[in-house]
Amino acid sequence: MLSVNQLHAHQLEARKRLHRHQPASLANHAAANECNVAISRSIGRIHWQKLRRLVTQPVSYAVCSASLPDGEHTHIEIGARRPNTTFETDDGGLGDLARANEAVRRFVCVFNTTKWRMLTTTTRFGSIKFARPYANSTQVALRTITTKSLPSTPFSILDKMARTFFVGGNWKMNGSLESTKSLTQTLTQAKLDSNVEVVVAPPALHLLTVQEQLKGSSVSVSAQNAFHKASGAFTGEVSVSMLKDASIPWVILGHSERRTLFHESDANVAEKTAAALAENLSVILCIGETLEQREANETVNVVVRQLNAVADQVKDWSKIVVAYEPVWAIGTGKVATSEQAQEVHAAIRKWASEKLGKDTADKLRIIYGGSVAGKNCKELAQQPDIDGFLVGGASLKPEFVDIVNANA
Ligand SMILES: O=C(CO)COP(=O)(O)O
Structure with missing residues (x-):
């Protein structure tokens, strides 16, 4: 299990590489470094199917990049909750996941760009709040999926937003x-x-x-x-x-x-x-x-x-x-x-x-x-x-x- 700092370091590294690498090589990188970070780069659409292909091991973190319909760039992070895990969220706030459901992995999609700044995090991601001007779009960001494995349904976040x-x-x-x-x-x-x-x-x-x-x-x-x-x-x-x-x-x-x-x-x-x-x-x-x-x-x-x-x-x-x-x-x-x-x-x-x-x-x-x-x-x-x-x-x-x- 990665420590918070390690995870954060991997996360930062992953972000730096986001625009320079193809998804497959990043997935390999993640696997090679046992960092459980997978990255998918796509324009406009993000599908679970794609993540499923990339993520062959349990993930702590997956990062996707996408363009929003209004031309804004964002990336989406998907963190898997695990018992007794803490991970650092993008704004530096700590989300204590220890109380997350022990038996079930939960995935949460967190939007973050310079504009989509997370304001608060709590142990329950249902209460993450985002700053304006995109506060009204947080239905997408706040979705928590309870699943025992990655969902089989292709799940396009941007489609739901649309x-x-x-x-x-x-x-x-x-x-x-x-x-x-x-x-x-x-x-x-x-x-x-x-x-x-x-x-x-x-x-x-x-x-x-x-x-x-x-x-x-x-x-x-x-x-x-x-x-x-x-x-x-x-x-x-x-x-x-x-x-x-x-x-x-x-x-x-x-x-x-x-x-x-x-x-x-x-x-x-x-x-x-x-x-x-x-x-x-x-x-x-x-x-x-x-x-x-x-x-x-x-x-x-x-x-x-x-x-x-x-x-x-x-x-x-x-x-x-x-x-x-x-x-x-x-x-x-x-x-x-x-x-x-x-x-x-x-x-x-x-x-x-x-x-x-x-x-x-x-x-x-x-x-x-x-x-x-x-x-x-x-x-x-x-x-x-x-x-x-x-x-x-x-x-x-x-x-x-x-x-x-x-x-x-
Ligand atoms: O039939 C319904 C709406 O068309 C649902 O009714 P209830 O919300 O009362 O269950």
């Missing part, structure tokens, strides 16, 4: 004109993370009122459902064209309550999605498995089936946010663990990459829904493939603001 975090509040069939007013007031008066796209979905009857109350704020409105035909003898339905006419920009489609209670099939959901997109609406497309399906190991098959039905009718996914909502977690207080959610989100992104292309997959926002609350949102938000939340019960409470600010 996806705007999205938090939707699905109010379902709740609220009165009076209670709705106080909800919107809470939202307009709260300090919401400006890097997060926030959308609330009131019942159809309240859509226009809520839209009016939120005017001038950054919060948009969404319908909870819509019918695919433009008009006609469809008693009780609201069409996608009517939403467009009323300037409602979003619609939730395929919610499990629609699928289960109102018998909407995959084909119905696909038809509605295609119709909504044709009207230029944005769609929160809900998918998810039941408990029986999960227990039968059918989770990925189910979500892929639901997604394929839509992909049969929709080619352009740029206005779709996929909401993974395991049915067993909805309204039950039984939130999926961050590992369970991440696993399915990664599978969805893999599907998207194969079916729709890598570029679409990298951009596709995949949000999680099912008993999201103030107390569990931060850990979920740190997962590489979780790009936000669709919140039911907690969206009716002031706690919703904490969920919007999960990365702040």
Whole structure:
């Protein structure tokens, strides 16, 4: 095990070499010197896959360099927590890792450039704070991955950065004109993370009122459902064209309550999605498995089936946010663990990459829904493939603001 000083020296040496060497030779250098430092140099993208290739032994430290979308140069350091290890962080502050989980190696990505200066470190990396002007981008830096080995999922930090975090509040069939007013007031008066796209979905009857109350704020409105035909003898339905006419920009489609209670099939959901997109609406497309399906190991098959039905009718996914909502977690207080959610989100992104292309997959926002609350949102938000939340019960409470600010 390296001492703090040794590690720091290696780290400095590694940094000096960053621009002069190819990754392979640096990895060899690391191996030859038993310094457990691996360096990858890449422009724009950093993938775990790349690190996996380079890191053939347990790492204490890995350093990647990258260019940020705005042209800033940065490098990213990935330190593996080990029991009884202390390592020196880039700002010279000591992070005592002794209390880190003994059994599990945790990787933390630490951004650092002259501008991204770390302000504080504590024993829990969840509380590392960064100085402005990039403080709002710290969701990436603060992600901690719990894993027994390097994750198999290619994890591009910059891809996650490029996806705007999205938090939707699905109010379902709740609220009165009076209670709705106080909800919107809470939202307009709260300090919401400006890097997060926030959308609330009131019942159809309240859509226009809520839209009016939120005017001038950054919060948009969404319908909870819509019918695919433009008009006609469809008693009780609201069409996608009517939403467009009323300037409602979003619609939730395929919610499990629609699928289960109102018998909407995959084909119905696909038809509605295609119709909504044709009207230029944005769609929160809900998918998810039941408990029986999960227990039968059918989770990925189910979500892929639901997604394929839509992909049969929709080619352009740029206005779709996929909401993974395991049915067993909805309204039950039984939130999926961050590992369970991440696993399915990664599978969805893999599907998207194969079916729709890598570029679409990298951009596709995949949000999680099912008993999201103030107390569990931060850990979920740190997962590489979780790009936000669709919140039911907690969206009716002031706690919703904490969920919007999960990365702040
Ligand atoms: O169905 C949901 C959001 O669409 C989730 O509901 P809960 O957050 O109440 O579990």
